[in-house]
Amino acid sequence: MTEESPEIYAPQANLPAMPADVPLLRIEGVSKSFGNFRAVDRLSLDIAAGEFFALLGPSGCGKTTLLRMLAGFETADGGRILLGGRDIAPVLPHERPVNMMFQNYALFPHLDVRDNIAFGLKRAGLPRADIDSRVAEMVALVKLEGMEKRKPDQLSGGQKQRVALARSLARRPKILLLDEPLAALDRKLRESTQLELMELQRRLGMTFIVVTHDQEEAMTMANRIGVMNGGRLEQVASPRDLYEAPQSRWVAEFVGDVNLFDGEVASREHSRITVSTSGGAALAVAEPRNVSVGTAVSVAIRPEKVKLSRRGPGSDAVSSQLINRLEGEVTDVSYLGGLTVYKVKLDSGAVVRSSIANTVRLDRDTYSVGQRVVAWFTPDDCVVLQR
Amino acid sequence: MARKVNSLSPFNVTSLALGLAFLYLPIIILVIYSFNDSRLVTVWGGWSLRWYREFFNDRAMLDAAWMSLRVAAVSATIATLLGTMAAVALVRGERFRGRPLFSGMLYAPLVMPEVISGLSLLLLFVALNAERGFWTVSIAHTTLTMCFVTVVVQSRLASLDRSLEEAAMDLGCDPVRAFLSVTLPLIVPAIAAGWMLAFTLSLDDVVIASFTTGPGSATLPIRIYSEVRLGVKPEINAISTMVIAFIAVVIVIASLASKLSSSQGESAAPL
Incomplete structure (x- = not known):
């Protein structure tokens, strides 16, 4: 970006002196109700400058309401939203140094691409020459050269998405809010656009907050993900931690696929506990936290960490004692291309899913329905969740 | 699959022809007889433009026509202004107190018998001791036509995406500016269609006008009506034909405008 054209939003210098540890955005116990429905429930969250943050959750979890409160279209019933240490409650939407990219893009149908992008710049009263150069820069940024004179309804879905992005970036907001930015695109386009958005965010060093219900999208793009459910944040973590160390049963089930065994802690030695499941099996699980014997827990294991073999790894180099072995019968085989997902009905009655990567083109070592197998996994691959 | 869906059976053609004849035959006869040379209706x-010439020499008729056009223009303009504001309040105001009542009262003139509206307005003007004439008719027509404008504008406004205005605010417009720079340009065709609808309604009206007008300020329909009572002159046919032609043109323009508004920009060629 060229640095000559004036900034619309005051640089940090204009804000009151800000200690280094104050985050760019601090949400403090914010609530919002619609009638009897609590859309956002005493939610607190810090977002640092330069982050690519994703709010992930099922529809109706309050993520869009939270985003609209940041933009100023909804007023919080309680709590505070601090931007650069300053409460933005009294600041009207058109005066907030944030811009939003709307889910349906909300392009102005009566204006062409150029005027759509220039809209916010004209309102800011930028000189004509600056507007022209900034628009040209934005058009180049989103690769829409030659489309400037087109009206929105002469654009494809992907092009509209780019215009909406350029329009919301043109004012160089402190924070860009993106409401389901890729939901209207087809799968292929969505994947390439995800990468472009990440690249753009890195290059501009801007703070992005994206709302999505698509976990893959959140995992791909964001540095940090806040999983929302029923107006509350269930967990805020990096994509990897969210998947490998979910803090609740709900998160484990919402993010990715998971096998869950309910049971209670039977014994405990060092950092390893034994859980006796309701199906009668005893599972050895690595657990660094102090969980007392008798506690009701769920053991979560991701399908790709459950391996299958005909006899079980008894003769492996690894001591067989450290491995959970569950015998059962294959009841379903789903070939998905890169993966094959097996459903195994265990002798205890529970069903466990195992997904195995198809790393060889002509694999003779597959299992068929009705075959007896041993599903096995290591204690370290399990996560213990309190119930 | 081979059967054409659009093909009409003889029964369909007959009923269509009869239906159209029922609606338009009287008007066609009127138009033809407006070119009649005979003094008897x-x-x-034989063909002639005699009665059209007669009309343009009829001072009283011309005054009435001019009066009607002025009333229609003034009342349509006020009705459009108020009707658009009401539509905005109904669509954008979401749930304000008394909204159902407001909406009901707004649409009451649609179903109110014109005689009653006319009479009540007359009583009001008498009570206010207002001199009846151009302005009383204009006000009366405004109350008659405002709800039609509201219906037209409201449907367009309701179909507009609310996030367009939010996007404008997000990009630095205060709410008023957002309305003026984004919403208004998008509903202008509906507003224009509403104005033309109000205009033609006012031009047509005889009942309310006859209650609220005063001496020396008869509108064209009132003038025609009083002439007819003394016996139908062929001149009336000529005037009626011109009114029909005029209204037809206005209606075609109005429907084109509303079609344009629903397919905004689709036909605009890229430059």
Whole structure:
């Protein structure tokens, strides 16, 4: 970006002196109700400058309401939203140094691409020459050269998405809010656009907050993900931690696929506990936290960490004692291309899913329905969740 | 699959022809007889523009026509202004107190018998001791036509995406500016269609106008009506034909405008 054209939003210098540890955005116990429905429930969250943050959750979890409160279209019933240490409650939407990219893009149908992008710049009263150069820069940024004179309804879905992005970036907001930015695109386009958005965010060093219900999208793009459910944040973590160390049963089930065994802690030695499941099996699980014997827990294991073999790894180099072995019968085989997902009905009655990567083109070592197998996994691959 | 869906059976053609004839035959006869040279309305005396010439020499008729056009223009303009504001309040105001009542009262003139509206307005003007004439008719027509404008504008406004205005605010517009720079340009065709609808309604009206007008300020329909009571002159046919032609043109323009508004920009060629 060229640095000559004036900034619309005051640089940090204009804000009151800000200690280094104050985050760019601090949400403090914010609530919002619609009638009897609590859309956002005493939610607190810090977002640092330069982050690519994703709010992930099922529809109706309050993520869009939270985003609209940041933009100023909804007023919080309680709590505070601090931007650069300053409460933005009294600041009207058109005066907030944030811009939003709307889910349906909300392009102005009566204006062409150029005027759509220039809209916010004209309102800011930028000189004509600056507007022209900034628009040209934005058009180049989103690769829409030659489309400037087109009206929105002469654009494809992907092009509209780019215009909406350029329009919301043109004012160089402190924070860009993106409401389901890729939901209207087809799968292929969505994947390439995800990468472009990440690249753009890195290059501009801007703070992005994206709302999505698509976990893959959140995992791909964001540095940090806040999983929302029923107006509350269930967990805020990096994509990897969210998947490998979910803090609740709900998160484990919402993010990715998971096998869950309910049971209670039977014994405990060092950092390893034994859980006796309701199906009668005893599972050895690595657990660094102090969980007392008798506690009701769920053991979560991701399908790709459950391996299958005909006899079980008894003769492996690894001591067989450290491995959970569950015998059962294959009841379903789903070939998905890169993966094959097996459903195994265990002798205890529970069903466990195992997904195995198809790393060889002509694999003779597959299992068929009705075959007896041993599903096995290591204690370290399990996560213990309190119930 | 081979059967054409659009093909019409003889029964369909007959019923269509009869239906159209029922609606338009009287008007066609009126138009044809407006070119009648005969002094008697029911006797054909050859083609002529005689009665059109007669009309343009009829001072009283011309005054009435001019009066009607002025009333229609003024009342349509006021009705459009108020009707658009009401539509905005109904669509954008979401759930304000008394919204159902407001909406009901707004649409009451649609179903109110015109005689009653006319009479109540007359009583009001008498009570206010207002001198009846151009302005009383204009006000009366405004109350008659405002709800039609609201219906037209409201449907367009309701179909507009609310996030367009939010996007404008997000990009630095205060709410008023957002309305003026984004919403208004998008509903202008509906507003224009509403104005033309109000205009033609006012031009047509005889009942309310006859209650609220005063001496020396008869509108064209009132003038025609009073002439007819003394016996139908062929001149009336000529005037009626011109009114029909005029209204037809206005209606075609109005429907084109509303079609344009629903397919905004689709036909605009890229430059």
